[in-house]
Amino acid sequence: xxxxxxxxxxxxxxxxxxxxxxxxxxxxxxxxxxxxxxxxxxxxxxxxxxxxxxxxxxxxxxxxxxxxxxxxxxxxxxxxxxxxxxxxxxxxxxxxxxxxxxxxxxxxxxxxxxxxxxxxxxxxxxxxxxxxxxxxxxxxxxxxxxxxxxxxxxxxxxxxxxxxxxxxxxxxxxxxxxxxxxxxxxxxxxxxxxxxxxxxxxxxxxxxxxxxxxxxxxxxxxxxxxxxxxxxxxxxxxxxxxxxxxxxxxxxxxxxxxxxxxxxxxxxxxxxxxxxxxxxxxxxx
Numbered sequence: 466x467x468x469x470x471x472x473x474x475x476x477x478x479x480x481x482x483x484x485x486x487x488x489x490x491x492x493x494x495x496x497x498x499x500x501x502x503x504x505x506x507x508x509x510x511x512x513x514x515x516x517x518x519x520x521x522x523x524x525x526x527x528x529x530x531x532x533x534x535x536x537x538x539x540x541x542x543x544x545x546x547x548x549x550x551x552x553x554x555x556x557x558x559x560x561x562x563x564x565x566x567x568x569x570x571x572x573x574x575x576x577x578x579x580x581x582x583x584x585x586x587x588x589x590x591x592x593x594x595x596x597x598x599x600x601x602x603x604x605x606x607x608x609x610x611x612x613x614x615x616x617x618x619x620x621x622x623x624x625x626x627x628x629x630x631x632x633x634x635x636x637x638x639x640x641x642x643x644x645x646x647x648x649x650x651x652x653x654x655x656x657x658x659x660x661x662x663x664x665x666x667x668x669x670x671x672x673x674x675x676x677x678x679x680x681x682x683x684x685x686x687x688x689x690x691x692x693x694x695x696x697x698x699x700x701x702x703x704x705x706x707x708x709x710x711x712x713x714x715x716x717x718x719x720x721x722x723x724x725x726x727x728x729x730x731x732x733x734x735x736x737x738x739x740x741x742x743x744x745x746x747x748x749x750x
Contacts, residue, residue, distance in 0.1 A: 505529075505623035506615060508722040511600065513610040519601040524616060526550075526591050527716040531619040534586040536600060538612050541573050541582045544601040550594030557584060564589050593717055621648045622714045622721070629706060629725040634732040638695040640683045641706060641725070643676055647714040651690040655712035661696065664703040664726070674706065698729045 513520045526532055536545060545557035545567075557567045566587045571579050600612060628641035645652040657676045663669035676694050680687030683695045698704060704727055711720045 505618040505620055505719075505721055506723075507618075507720050508613070508615045508724070511612040511614055513600065513602060513606055513612065515605050515608070518603075518605055519599055520612065522598045522600070522614060524596055524598070525711075525718055525720045526593055526596055527618065527620070527622065527714070527719040528593055529618040529620045529716065530590055532588040532591045533617045533619075534588070534598070535615045535617075536584040536598075536612055537581060537614075538584070538610065539581040540602060540606075540610060541569075542603055543584065544603075545584055545586070546599045546601070547586070547588075548597045548599075549592045550596065551592055555586075557586065564591075618719075620716050622646070622652070622716050622719050624708065624710050624721050624723040626708065626723050626725055629727040632728045632730055634730055635699065635701060636697065636732060638683075638697050639727055639729075640693065640695055641676075642683065642691055642693040643708060643710075643723075644691045645710050645712065645714075645721070647716075652712050652714050653690050655710045657692060657708065657710050659694075659706060659708045661698075662705045662707060663698075663700075664705055666700075666702055669700070669702075676708075701729050701731050703728050 507524055509522065511520050511522055534547075536543070547555040549555070555565045559565070559567070561567070568585045570583045570585060573579070573582060598614070602610065622645070624643060624645050626641060626643050629639055633639050643657065645655045659674035659676055661672045661674050663671075674694055674696065676692035677684055678688060678690065678692045682693070684691070684693035696704075696706070705724055706727075707722070707724045709720070709722050711718070713719070
């Protein structure tokens with residue numbers, strides 16, 4: 466078997482991750498828009514840390530007609546196993562059925578020089594409840610192996626995020642507002658866990674972010690199930706706001722994720738002082 470390729474720890478993995486447009490598109494699209502609405506999805510970055518040769522990821526599936534799972538990696542020889550709430554096991558590469566299908570993209574034989582690979586799994590009418598995915602390496606990785614995971618649900622429960630998505634100067638606030646929709650209505654009292662990441666400097670630790678629905682600061686109306694926050698990073702750089710939400714909707718208990726990127730640049734000039742408007746008289750001809 467091939468050994469696991471070496472990867473750099475921290476956020477340097479983003480250089481190879483750019484080929485995974487499936488994963489990064491919500492974040493990249495947020496750079497030139499002031500709102501983000503994705504398919505109902507759950508996304509995370511898993512890490513396989515030596516000497517471990519596997520990593521487990523538990524997740525919750527609510528009522529849906531289908532569920533698509535994608536794992537991205539520079540390692541092209543990983544094994545993936547799923548266990549449903551009833552204890553049934555499914556292995557990546559097993560024979561396809563109406564309930565379980567798996568595939569690789571790009572084809573490692575046709576594209577041997579591709580910088581990485583996507584492991585795709587599709588579940589038809591999956592069992593509701595707690596699932597567990599285990600990702601296994603054939604040998605111990607040389608360094609930390611980072612594995613972006615995305616799970617998409619085919620229903621109408623998901624977060625909507627407004628704000629960010631642009632370039633802002635240091636000292637100016639970046640506002641975000643979040644709601645979780647269930648069809649045409651909003652989900653009340655969702656659990657929100659948000660984290661701000663500095664993408665271009667791994668020495669800056671992730672910072673927790675609190676969304677509030679209290680009618681103060683960035684939030685316009687208290688108790689309307691729209692949660693808001695102002696962010697004012699003190700350093701120039703590229704940032705990503707990652708938000709995980711959970712709660713109860715018409716499909717049962719759910720877990721979802723959403724993310725948005727923005728950039729902070731140095732302030733180059735500021736107009737200060739008191740100004741008075743004047744009319745410049747016309748010059749006689």
